[in-house]
């Protein structure tokens with residue numbers, strides 16, 4: 001936002017003094033405060049960026065300081081719960097426009113951000129239908145200025161979509177790494193030593209922030225359970241195909257899934273963010289089409 005000149009003043013508040021100092025050392029904002037109410041006073045746009053489980057206490061702290069006309073948004077990974085817990089605290093005249101940038105890494109904290117993070121990625125907004133259209137357009141323009149494509153949808157639909165595309169995949173990663181960790185016949189050092197295969201990709205995802213993901217699963221329970229149920233049914237079929245040696249069934253599925261990977265690459269939605277070392281030190285993101293062309297075939301692109 002700062003690089004694009006989207007705000008005259010960027011005001012940052014965090015829970016812990018050390019996190020605020022980290023943000024200050026990285027020169028991420030203009031003013032810094034440990035008092036959330038002080039930080040949002042007079043703001044035109046307020047974006048909640050805490051784990052979703054903290055939203056209610058944050059709203060209690062900031063609601064009295066929000067001026068009429070302010071746009072209140074967020075970046076939380078679940079949306080129905082956010083409407084439920086934040087909605088009741090939104091003061092008259094404040095425009096509540098929840099959002100979810102579909103971009104991130106397994107890293108967290110101020111140093112995990114980098115200016116190109118949202119470039120070429122989707123941002124989803126889930127405003128209620130009665131919300132002021134001009135305010136919605138301003139939030140759309142904000143994300144577009146950061147390089148995102150923006151889509152508006154109903155919060156319940158958002159939660160189902162991300163349950164299958166993001167939440168269940170994280171649960172699977174946490175589970176498989178946990179299972180490997182508990183194996184007795186394979187030592188831990190072997191797991192680490194031979195993790196060049198698919199397991200390695202799971203360990204990246206399973207290194208994601210424990211509190212953030214705890215809150216995701218506590219607050220998107222219904223959609224996650226719905227998708228997990230379908231996943232387990234399909235896994236049982238796969239288990240049977242392996243047991244009875246049903247080669248055609250295995251090949252048919254693997255052919256279909258390969259096509260999905262290719263369509264993601266073709267749509268330019270695959271970026272190198274996870275492979276950067278320290279994310280904020282990442283080189284400027286190349287134009288996506290060129291990057292995909294250069295790395296397009298590589299499965300780790």
Ligand SMILES: NC(=O)C1=CN([C@@H]2O[C@H](COP(=O)(O)OP(=O)(O)OC[C@H]3O[C@@H](n4cnc5c(N)ncnc54)[C@H](O)[C@@H]3O)[C@@H](O)[C@H]2O)C=CC1
Pocket residue numbers: 013014015016019049050051052054057058075076077078100101102103104105106107108109110112209212216
């Ligand atoms: N990490 C990712 O890849 C993505 C995260 N999100 C969402 O963004 C939000 C923030 O995630 P990150 O930026 O990764 O986390 P982060 O750990 O980098 O930042 C979270 C901030 O929340 C504050 N905080 C934590 N607990 C708090 C509490 N109990 N009360 C008040 N403040 C508290 C801290 O100041 C901390 O700096 C989450 O809701 C997450 O679902 C959305 C898209 C991607």
Ligand SMILES: O=C(O)C(=O)Cc1ccc(O)cc1
Pocket residue numbers: 076077101102103104105106166205274
């Ligand atoms: O690190 C990854 O691969 C991610 O999937 C990042 C991510 C985490 C949470 C979200 O709500 C959106 C994106």
